[in-house]
Amino acid sequence: MESAIGVLVSQFKTYSSSDGSSETLSREEFRRLVTSELPNFVKNAGDPAVTDQLMSSLDKNNDGELNFLEFWQLIGHLASKHGGFSQ
Template sequence: MMESAIGVLLSQFKMYAGSDGSSDTLSRDEFRKLVKSELSNFVKDAGDPGVVDQLMSSLDKNNDGELSFLEFWQLIGQLACKRGGYSQ
């Protein structure tokens, strides 16, 4: 079950990341689309580009304007902790 959940996360990341030709990273636009379509019940104000941009900036540790899967994974961990009632 956990293996299939990881598989889904990987395939969704690659699908959204690949919309501009590179499936290695999420651009700002790709990240906005992913959050709005896939995480709207987990991310407050997921439809607000300013909120999503701020979220992306907080995840973009190397400040290259894109999110690697590892940077994106931080968001999944944060959302899972919040949803499960775990402190971060």
């Protein structure tokens, strides 16, 4: 599990740092991350409207970016769904 967390943190930082800030994912960085890293977990990941809606649902402070804790909500939801823990 430690290695899985390491990969998630590393991937977040890789995608978030493409615009200069490694603290948050911009809309475009989030779109690239979901399209590249989660295409089988996010239905229609290649559709910008889908990723925009998903990002908006995760962006709790409505600043137009996702910090790691906001992003982590997505990971928890996808893991729960994949494991059959959510309905």
